[in-house]
Amino acid sequence: MVEKGIGQPVPRKEDRRFVTGRGRYTDDINLPGQLHAVFVRSPHAHARIRRIDKDSVLGMPGVVAVLTGADAEADGIGPLICGWMIHSRDGSPMKMGTHRVLATDKVRYVGDRVACIVAETPHQARDAAEALVVEYEELEPVVDLATAHDAPARVHDDIPHNLCYDWELGDRAAVDEAFARAAKVVSLDLTNNRLVPNAMEPRAALAAYDPGKDEITLYLTSQNPHVHRLVMSAFNNIAPEHKLRVVAPDVGGGFGSKIFIYGEECVVAWAARRLGRPVKWREERSEAFLADAHGRDHLTHAEMAVDEDGRILALRVDTKANLGAYMSTFSSAIPTYLYAPLLSGQYRIPAIYARVRTYYTNTTPVDAYRGAGRPEACYVVETLVDAAARELGLDRAEIRRRNFIPKDAFPYETPVIMTYDSGDYATCLERALELADYAGFEQRRREAAARGKLRGIGIACYIEACGIAPSQAAISLGAGVGLWESAEVRFTHTGKVQVFTGTHTHGQGHETTFSQLVAEALGVPFEDVEVIHGDTAATPVGMGTYGSRSQAVGGEAILRACNKIIEKGKKIAAHLLEASDADIEFEAGTFRVKGTDRQKTIQEVAFAAYVPSSYPPDLEPGLEASAFFDPPNFTFPSGTYVCEVEVDPETGQVSVEKWVAVDDFGRVINPLIVEGQVHGGVVQGLGQALLEHAIYDRESGQLLTGSFMDYAMPRADHVPDFVVEFAPGSPSPSNSLGAKGAGEAGAIGAPPAIMNAIWDAIGVRVEMPATPERVWRALQSVRMPQAAE
Amino acid sequence: MPQVRMRVNGREVSGEVEPRTLLVEFLREHLGLTGTHVGCDTSQCGCCVVHVDGRSVKSCTLLAVQCDGAEVLTIEGLARNGELHPLQRAFHECHGLQCGFCTPGMIMSALELLQRNPSPSEGEVRAWLEGNLCRCTGYHNIVRAILRAAEEMREAPQPAA
Ligand code: FES
Ligand code: FES
Numbered sequence: 014m015v016e017k018g019i020g021q022p023v024p025r026k027e028d029r030r031f032v033t034g035r036g037r038y039t040d041d042i043n044l045p046g047q048l049h050a051v052f053v054r055s056p057h058a059h060a061r062i063r064r065i066d067k068d069s070v071l072g073m074p075g076v077v078a079v080l081t082g083a084d085a086e087a088d089g090i091g092p093l094i095c096g097w098m099i100h101s102r103d104g105s106p107m108k109m110g111t112h113r114v115l116a117t118d119k120v121r122y123v124g125d126r127v128a129c130i131v132a133e134t135p136h137q138a139r140d141a142a143e144a145l146v147v148e149y150e151e152l153e154p155v156v157d158l159a160t161a162h163d164a165p166a167r168v169h170d171d172i173p174h175n176l177c178y179d180w181e182l183g184d185r186a187a188v189d190e191a192f193a194r195a196a197k198v199v200s201l202d203l204t205n206n207r208l209v210p211n212a213m214e215p216r217a218a219l220a221a222y223d224p225g226k227d228e229i230t231l232y233l234t235s236q237n238p239h240v241h242r243l244v245m246s247a248f249n250n251i252a253p254e255h256k257l258r259v260v261a262p263d264v265g266g267g268f269g270s271k272i273f274i275y276g277e278e279c280v281v282a283w284a285a286r287r288l289g290r291p292v293k294w295r296e297e298r299s300e301a302f303l304a305d306a307h308g309r310d311h312l313t314h315a316e317m318a319v320d321e322d323g324r325i326l327a328l329r330v331d332t333k334a335n336l337g338a339y340m341s342t343f344s345s346a347i348p349t350y351l352y353a354p355l356l357s358g359q360y361r362i363p364a365i366y367a368r369v370r371t372y373y374t375n376t377t378p379v380d381a382y383r384g385a386g387r388p389e390a391c392y393v394v395e396t397l398v399d400a401a402a403r404e405l406g407l408d409r410a411e412i413r414r415r416n417f418i419p420k421d422a423f424p425y426e427t428p429v430i431m432t433y434d435s436g437d438y439a440t441c442l443e444r445a446l447e448l449a450d451y452a453g454f455e456q457r458r459r460e461a462a463a464r465g466k467l468r469g470i471g472i473a474c475y476i477e478a479c480g481i482a483p484s485q486a487a488i489s490l491g492a493g494v495g496l497w498e499s500a501e502v503r504f505t506h507t508g509k510v511q512v513f514t515g516t517h518t519h520g521q522g523h524e525t526t527f528s529q530l531v532a533e534a535l536g537v538p539f540e541d542v543e544v545i546h547g548d549t550a551a552t553p554v555g556m557g558t559y560g561s562r563s564q565a566v567g568g569e570a571i572l573r574a575c576n577k578i579i580e581k582g583k584k585i586a587a588h589l590l591e592a593s594d595a596d597i598e599f600e601a602g603t604f605r606v607k608g609t610d611r612q613k614t615i616q617e618v619a620f621a622a623y624v625p626s627s628y629p630p631d632l633e634p635g636l637e638a639s640a641f642f643d644p645p646n647f648t649f650p651s652g653t654y655v656c657e658v659e660v661d662p663e664t665g666q667v668s669v670e671k672w673v674a675v676d677d678f679g680r681v682i683n684p685l686i687v688e689g690q691v692h693g694g695v696v697q698g699l700g701q702a703l704l705e706h707a708i709y710d711r712e713s714g715q716l717l718t719g720s721f722m723d724y725a726m727p728r729a730d731h732v733p734d735f736v737v738e739f740a741p742g743s744p745s746p747s748n749s750l751g752a753k754g755a756g757e758a759g760a761i762g763a764p765p766a767i768m769n770a771i772w773d774a775i776g777v778r779v780e781m782p783a784t785p786e787r788v789w790r791a792l793q794s795v796r797m798p799q800a801a802e
Numbered sequence: 803m804p805q806v807r808m809r810v811n812g813r814e815v816s817g818e819v820e821p822r823t824l825l826v827e828f829l830r831e832h833l834g835l836t837g838t839h840v841g842c843d844t845s846q847c848g849c850c851v852v853h854v855d856g857r858s859v860k861s862c863t864l865l866a867v868q869c870d871g872a873e874v875l876t877i878e879g880l881a882r883n884g885e886l887h888p889l890q891r892a893f894h895e896c897h898g899l900q901c902g903f904c905t906p907g908m909i910m911s912a913l914e915l916l917q918r919n920p921s922p923s924e925g926e927v928r929a930w931l932e933g934n935l936c937r938c939t940g941y942h943n944i945v946r947a948i949l950r951a952a953e954e955m956r957e958a959p960q961p962a963a
Contacts, residue, residue, distance in 0.1 A: 024894050031902030032890040032909065034837015034877035041836035136820060213841045213849060213903040213937050265839070265903030266937050298842035520901030520938045685897045692940030693900060721846035721935070729931035729941040734924070759940075 015601065017539035018532050019750075022685035025525040027518070036263045039217040039232050040295045047219070047291035048077055050281055051138035053128040053145050054303065055120035058154035058375040058714025059166065062116060062147065065128055069146040075137030078288055079145065080129040080280065082117035090114055090283050091249045093276060095340035096493040099178050099349050102368075107178040110169030110373060112339035114249065114276035114283075120149070121168055121338035122375050123715055124303025129280050131292055154375035154714035158312055158335045161372035168338055168373035175373040177336055178345070182353040183366035183429050191327035191364045195318030199400040205389045206781045207310035207335065207707040208700075209724055210382045212519075214265020215296040216305065218278045220285035228256045231282045235261035235547075236271045236517050237557020240494070242549050244274045244342070251282045261547040264519035268697070269381035270305045271519070272559050273342040277304070302719045307707055308382020310335035311348065311389050317397040323405050323412045327364040328356055330393060334371045337378035344380040345371070350490050351386030351478070351560075357427035358394035359438045359474045359651055360416040365428045375714045377707075381559065383697055384760040387477050392781075395473045395765035399772065409769070410446055413474055414439060423743075431478060433649045435743035437677060442474060442653045445675040448736055449655035457657070467660040468670075469774025472653065475762035479754030480648035480747055481560030497643035498562065499553040500570035502531065502578055504636040506623045508616030510535065510542045515555010516567035517547050520693075521756065522686045523563060529682055530568055530750075534575035535615055536602020553639055561650070561754030564682060569748040570642035577638035582618045585636075588629040589613055589621055648745040648753040652676035654695070654766040660774045665789025667703055667771055669733050674762070677740040679753035687755045688737045694759020695735065700727040701760070702767035706782050725782075806870045810835070811879025819866045825859075826850045828866035829876060837877040837906045841935065848934030851907035852876045858914035860933070877906035880913070888958075889913060889951040898947035900938035908934050912948045920956050924949065 017023045030036050067079040093112040100106055115126050127147055132138035153166040161175045168175050192198060218233040229252045235241050238259040246254040264271060277294060285292040296304065312333045318326040334348035353367035402412040417438040418425050425433040446452075454470045461468035481487075484495035501513040512527055528542040545551055555567070583597040586604030590597070590611050598607050605612040613621075621628060622636040657671035674691055681687050704725035708717045718724040744751025764781060771788065772778045779791045807816040810833060817832045829835045829852070838861055841849035850862045853875040880887045889909050892898065899905040908931070915922060915930045922930065927948050928941070936944060 024897065027902070028894040028899060029886075031899055031905050032877075032886065032893050033881055034835070034906050036837070036902050038836075038839070038903065040840075041830075043831075136822065211937055212901070213847060213935060214839070214901065215841070264901065265841075266901040268937070295840075298844065298847070522900070689897045689900060689939060689943060692942040693938045694940075696940035697937070720844045721842050722844050726935050726937075727940075728935065729945060730925075730928040732928075732941050734945075735940070735942050 015533045015536065018529055019682050021529065021683065023525055023529060023539065023683055024685065025522045026528060027522065027524045038214055038263045038265055039219060039234050042219055042232055042262065044219065044221050044291040047293050048131045048133060048288065049135040049138045050284060050292050050294040051130050051142040052126050052277060053130065053142045053147065055123060055125040055127055057120060057149055057151055058123050058156065059152040060120050060149035061152060062118065062120060062127065063150055064148040066146040070130065070141040070144050073141045073144060075133035076130065076141045077133065078131040078284065080115065080131065080284060082113050082115035085113065085115050085283065086117065088283065088287065089250050090279065093274060094244060094248045095345050096342055097346040098491040098493070099180055099345045101178045102181045107345055108172045109340050110172055114279045122377050124300070124377060125338065126276050129284065131284055131288060156374060156376065156709050156711050156714045158310065158333055158372060158374060161374050168375055172373060177340070177371040177373060179370045180349050181368045184364055185366045187364040188327045188329050188366040192318045192329065195326050196321040197319050197401070197404050198316055199397060199404050200314070200316040201396060201400055203313045203315060203393060203396060204780045205309045205311040205313070205392055206701060206705070208308040208382055208705050209302055209707050210268045210270035210305055210308060211726060212266030212268055212270055215298055215301045216271065216277065217295040218281040219291060219293040220282040221291040222286040222289060224289065228258065229282050229286055230258045230260065231278065232260045232262060233278050234264050234271050235259065236264070236267040236519060236559055238517065238547055238549050239515060239554050240557055241274055245279055245282065249279045251279055258550045261517055264517070267519045268383040269308065269385055269559060273306055273380055299720050302724065303377055303716060306341045306378050306380035307337065308379065309389060310379050313393055315393045315397055317401055319401045319405065323401060323407045323415050325360055325362045325416050328362055330356060330367040332367065332369045334369060335376065335379050336371050336373050337376045338373060339378050341378040341380035344378060346491070347381050347386045352390050354429045354431045355387050355390035355476060355478060356394060356429055357431070358391065359418060359476050361418050362428065376709055383694065384757040387757065388761045388764060391473065391475045391761045392765050395769065399769045409472055410442065410451065413442060413472065432646060434646055434745050434747050436649060436651050437740065437743045438474060438651055441651065441675045441677055441740045444738065444740060445653040445655045445673050448675065448738065449671065449673040451655065461659055467662055467774040469658050469770040469772065471656045471766045471768065471770030471773055473762045473766035473769060474653045475758065476649055476651045477758055477761050478647040479561035479650055480565035480644050481562045483646055484643050494556065495643065496556055497641050498567040498570045499555045499639065499641045500567065500574045501553050501639040502571060502574040502637060504619035506620060508541065508619050510537055512542060512544045512571060513552045514544060514546045514567055514571065515553055515557065516563040517558045521558065521563060522683065526564065526682045526686060527568065527571055530571055531575060534572055535578065537615065561756040564750070564752045565648045565745065565748050565754045566642055566644055568750055568752060570640050572749060573640035573642055574638045577640060578636060581636065581638070582615060584629055584632055585618045585621055586613045589627065644747050646747045648679065648747050650676065650678050650753040650755065650758055652740065652758060652762060654762040656766040656770045658767065658770040658774055660771065660788060662792055665785035665787070665792065667783055667788060669699060669767065672733050673736045675738050675740050676755070676758055677742045678755045679742055679745040680751035681739055682752065684739065690755045691737050691759045692735055694757060695763045696727045696732055697760045698763020699732065699767060701781055702764040703782050704731070804867050806866050808869050808872045808874055810874045811876060821867060823866045824862055825864040825866050825869050826861035829861060835876050835878050839903055839906060841903065846933070846935070848907040848911055849904050851910040851934070853910060853914065858911050877910060880909065888954040892947040892951035892954065896943045896947035896950055898939060898943045904934060904936040908936065908944055916952050916955055920952060922952060
């Protein structure tokens with residue numbers, strides 16, 4: 014076993030800089046002569062811009078420029094794009110409303126960018142932003158998703174009914190037929206609440222223009238610097254791609270919100286060139302609430318047909334998804350291809366049909382947030398399964414058992430275009446029930462009742478599609494880019510290893526896990542490996558980090574580059590050892606002539622490659638290799654979460670008492686880190702289930718939950734201690750590591766586990782978030798007998 | 803513009819600041835101590851926690867001029883001679899951080915807890931962290947790290963920070 018190799022809980026390399034305050038986040042970087050940008054944002058949800066009076070602030074102290082949408086247009090700055098084309102059921106393409114980096118004609122949500130003030134200091138820029146006179150003609154906003162279709166107003170004047178697309182997946186006729194012969198049908202209306210991602214580091218950008226090289230360097234908070242560079246050059250005309258360097262240094266969390274190409278970063282880069290000085294922008298938290306893409310926000314009517322034994326016959330789902338005011342970078346893919354193909358859950362469901370209509374509203378754009386479509390699907394399926402169990406009087410674990418796709422049925426093709434790679438669902442469920450003492454639950458319920466509390470237990474069995482994505486499949490479904498990943502592995506003269514990856518780490522610990530991978534593959538010390546990411550000038554073109562893809566796709570690219578190094582190393586070693594290539598074997602960092610003790614270490618071989626005094630004549634010097642990996646399929650992590658809650662019937666307060674997670678992530682590189690991913694994901698899911706809700710005023714379209722005072726974030730005392738275990742696992746056949754990805758599981762599985770537990774506790778279903786008020790009202794509505802009686 | 807003087811991490815510093823300058827701005831922008839972070843504008847996230855005269859405070863909530871003459875300790879001043887403080891070490895060993903953005907504030911906040919209460923229970927740790935948000939870790943490993951550091955500090959008491 015290699016020290017600090019694959020499978021070991023190695024504490025992270027990157028920690029030292031963070032625990033000593035030496036992290037280097039975008040806002041920590043300053044450049045000589047830098048100016049400061051502050052955005053003037055719309056106070057209205059929907060209004061026509063009548064006039065922007067630049068003169069109202071141009072004389073103010075320190076003000077250097079006031080930039081507007083008209084200036085951007087005059088300089089040829091292009092609008093923002095959505096990178097995934099969806100076609101409606103009738104074959105027509107989605108209707109994309111123009112999304113400018115700064116608004117010109119209308120503002121379409123509270124927080125929409127109207128102008129950018131650039132000044133010598135942040136205070137001066139802020140003063141001017143407050144003073145800028147903008148005249149608006151207020152228009153009636155479209156706020157409510159449920160009524161957007163028939164709203165009198167249009168978010169985009171040329172898009173009727175505010176409807177972006179009306180899309181479907183699955184076999185409608187087969188579903189109708191199955192419903193017609195079902196013993197029972199359960200149906201539910203479900204709301205998947207709108208969330209604000211709230212990575213703790215607000216977005217920031219710092220751009221500098223070098224006139225000598227005619228080049229822009231842009232530091233920014235990004236999960237995918239190469240994607241930022243590509244879009245900003247190809248569509249926004251910020252600079253030609255080879256003249257734009259994008260650096261994402263340390264990034265303080267993303268959860269999706271830092272994937273997207275927003276207007277602010279484009280304006281900062283453009284302003285730096287236009288003004289000839291570096292320009293810096295740092296978002297305030299209250300801006301982040303308005304300006305960073307939100308997540309979820311679905312209204313769904315879902316029906317499940319079952320036979321008398323509780324076997325699922327079919328699923329019918331009709332979802333309205335909120336797009337917000339504009340299409341964000343990947344917004345179209347989230348409620349379609351990242352949602353409906355997961356509606357089969359862990360179950361053998363013969364027929365599924367989903368229809369999704371996506372509407373514009375005068376609210377912040379909505380896009381991927383941890384899980385992105387998959388939590389919405391899991392919530393639908395797992396709530397319906399509980400509903401069916403109730404309807405049939407079946408145990409909730411038992412109904413799941415009866416419907417699981419059996420272990421030997423993989424690869425399993427669902428009726429909604431996915432081919433699950435591998436899985437062992439029953440093992441996860443049984444182990445989770447055992448750890449949770451499911452059998453002893455009724456006893457605990459009685460004990461709680463004696464204390465006047467209502468106790469409930471909930472189960473959720475989730476499925477997730479990770480390892481995004483097989484490029485051809487994704488492109489055939491509308492993706493505008495390939496979703497492979499790249500790596501370069503380089504030995505130095507002295508036998509150290511540099512790994513350049515196209516992924517980005519913003520909390521996931523790639524510097525550690527990729528080092529473990531390389532230590533194992535090349536047999537070098539973990540400490541001798543350095544992982545470099547986040548700089549388009551240093552790393553190979555890569556697609557970045559989201560969709561739990563970095564290990565399963567990026568890790569595999571690294572491994573393949575290592576294999577190329579070993580192949581070349583064999584030739585060098587053969588020459589040095591005067592043997593034939595075929596006789597050289599490589600193990601644990603050593604090349605050896607088979608069956609002998611004649612050997613060279615990989616470090617000796619690397620030295621020989623760079624100082625080729627004696628060297629194969631037909632071989633290039635140097636020891637480095639690059640690889641691209643395009644996965645043949647998604648990976649499908651799965652697992653079971655069991656949650657126990659107690660509800661105080663007097664107040665409606667829910668407390669999560671117990672949490673068991675059994676996950677099958679395939680092969681786990683670093684259990685310490687992967688457990689951490691589960692903890693974090695589960696707490697985000699807990700936030701969605703119990704606390705978090707972005708609420709807009711229905712009349713005015715103002716975001717009522719626009720700060721940490723009004724938007725409840727999970728805190729340490731909301732959360733129980735977790736029991737997290739990894740199932741023996743079903744390694745993914747989609748990559749040679751067998752890794753599946755673990756970043757989003759918690760956020761996918763947690764909400765239904767909690768909500769099912771609350772349903773069990775109080776006997777009536779409530780919507781997320783299950784705030785004390787909602788739970789209390791629900792209890793009143795069913796006039797629950799007092800728990801203690 | 804008013805002049806402020808303070809001792810930061812044992813070093814005398816001074817500077818001219820606009821009266822509205824926050825302590826966190828003074829630390830980050832005047833002194834280049836960027837380990838103290840800003841995660842909100844409503845004094846709720848705790849990313850900015852430092853110690854002023856031995857008490858943990860949110861440095862986004864104090865004006866620099868209010869700290870004239872004060873003794874300030876930031877995350878950069880916690881390790882001594884290259885040796886990590888037990889809290890820093892425990893956060894590392896227990897994987898109590900992911901993106902690291904909340905970490906300086908978490909550690910500085912936990913430091914005061916352990917100075918006041920060397921043997922906190924898990925519940926006391928969770929309650930104390932009420933003013934510190936972390937979006938990455940789910941708090942589980944942060945709590946473990948603080949409990950582990952407490953144990954270590956009880957066994958080998960630290961010189962007063
Ligand atoms: S920055 Fe959020 S509390 Fe100080
Ligand atoms: S580690 Fe990222 S916010 Fe706490």
